[in-house]
Amino acid sequence: MKYDGIFFDSGGTIYGFSDADSADPNHSQVAAAMAERAHAALSWLGISVPLDELTDHVRQLNQEARTSPPGYTEETLVRLLFERLGQDPRNDHIVYVTGVVSGPRFSSWLFPGVAETLTTLSEAGLYMGIIANTHVPGWVMDRNFRGVNLLHHFSTRIYSGDEAIEKPDAEIFRIAEAESQMAGKRLIYIGDRVDKDVAGAEAAGWDSILFRSSESTSEGRATFEIDHWAELPDILA
Known part of the structure; x- marks a missing residue:
């Protein structure tokens, strides 16, 4: 694969937070x-x-x-x-x-294709992790990922509330590199915010993917831009 590892944002990238066809609370x-x-x-x-x-x-x-x-x-x-x-x-x-x-997180909040794409990437042997800005404690974030059957995909999980550092500070990416022992590897980050996700990856020297759930363009700053999770395997292959 082109990359040794990929790290994901959480809200706005993995979770879309609602599904009009679901009875779950949004x-x-x-x-x-x-x-x-x-x-x-x-x-x-x-x-x-x-x-x-x-x-x-x-x-x-x-x-x-x-x-x-x-x-x-x-x-x-x-x-x-x-x-x-x-x-x-x-x-x-x-x-x-x-x-x-x-409070809970529900499987119905996941963007279409999340579970299937993560399974495909796991089976391909790609290292995967999380770097998220959040007020939710890390142990609760882990509980919620376990609840939607995704926790096992993410070997390293870095949460701003636990580290007292937020994206776009490059230091939170350095912490991810250290904990995953992936420093110096080919790493890429995917998120939905240019100012936090793309800028943070840029500051850390990583490639980036803008998931266009909330912003329509990075104006050339992101390495890639996608609209659907199903596009990820081809980008990373």
Whole structure:
């Protein structure tokens, strides 16, 4: 193959977050129900908080997250929520509530051809990994990839919340190279954002693929541009 390894973005590249033909909740619905999930999880632990009060706390903490450094994750949010509520931030409680609050990912959110293409690339022996900007803790991201039967494809998974570094910083690509032991190899990155994904790969000296789910062109910056996952094997062969 032309490349020794490929790393993928997550949201907007693997997940499209909705399917009009599916009965599954879409991404917006899952995000909107965060406070309700927190309420249910806290109630199960015997912590009683009115839902409207909890909704206000979650809204404020989510607003803070937008301007917080990359190391801020939903686990950070839950820990701060416990502090606001005057509750003992026991780690077992924090982890349990975080797993519930973060919410699910569904197979129906995957772009068409994702599972089939990853299987084809795996069978061809191509090394594959993830580099994602996300507020979701890495262990929850792994759980979600396992839930949609994709985790086994990705040997190395680098999440900005765990590393406190985000794309387009080349350092997050260096971390991926080190953990995968692929430094100096022929590597390519695929994502849907020019400013984060293409620019980050460029800064790291990698080739790049723009998956045109949200931007129509990289104006020549990406090595390749595609509209469908089924195009990937021919590019990489």
